[in-house]
Amino acid sequence: MSAPTEVELPGRVLAVDYGRRRIGLAISDELRITARPLRILERKNRGDVMRNLRAVAREWNARLIVVGHPLNLGGTPGEMAEEAARFATRVRKELGIAVELVDERLTSWAADREVATPRRRNRAQEPRDHVAAAIFLRDYLEREHPHRRSTRPGKE
Numbered sequence: 001m002s003a004p005t006e007v008e009l010p011g012r013v014l015a016v017d018y019g020r021r022r023i024g025l026a027i028s029d030e031l032r033i034t035a036r037p038l039r040i041l042e043r044k045n046r047g048d049v050m051r052n053l054r055a056v057a058r059e060w061n062a063r064l065i066v067v068g069h070p071l072n073l074g075g076t077p078g079e080m081a082e083e084a085a086r087f088a089t090r091v092r093k094e095l096g097i098a099v100e101l102v103d104e105r106l107t108s109w110a111a112d113r114e115v116a117t118p119r120r121r122n123r124a125q126e127p128r129d130h131v132a133a134a135i136f137l138r139d140y141l142e143r144e145h146p147h148r149r150s151t152r153p154g155k156e
Contacts, residue, residue, distance in 0.1 A: 011063030014038075014056065015137035016091070017104065017129045018067055018084045023049060024129025026137045027060050032145060035137035037130035050094050057097060065097050068104030068136050104136040 010032045017024035025038040038060075041052050057065065067088040070080045077085070085101060092099040 014062035015133040017133035024133040026133035069101040
């Protein structure tokens with residue numbers, strides 16, 4: 001009789017909300033069911049961004065990185081979408097981890113709505129890039145594994 005083998009978990013997904021000044025990060029759990037905001041990286045230079053991203057990916061043992069692809073409402077790529085695609089290619093090359101582009105239309109708007117509470121309207125002025133990353137990561141996870149749909153307000 002052979003010893004039981006360890007079940008391989010899908011592994012964490014790291015979401016990256018690319019921006020010219022800040023990069024928002026979110027992380028999934030190992031089963032890829034939940035997503036939560038992680039942190040915001042301030043962009044100083046390309047080398048620092050890649051070093052910090054590599055450190056976060058290692059710390060959380062990310063097996064996949066999804067980069068937000070800010071398409072126009074009509075689905076066409078604009079200047080920022082092209083910049084995000086170039087960034088995703090650079091991440092794939094420098095970190096050696098699988099990278100996918102994920103449609104992130106309206107996630108900044110949704111993040112604004114999540115952080116702006118009736119008691120703290122001024123929170124909408126705080127950086128919310130990591131919240132936007134968590135929103136598109138959650139949507140990505142639900143699309144990839146519809147049978148694992150997380151429960152959140154307003155969703156059946």
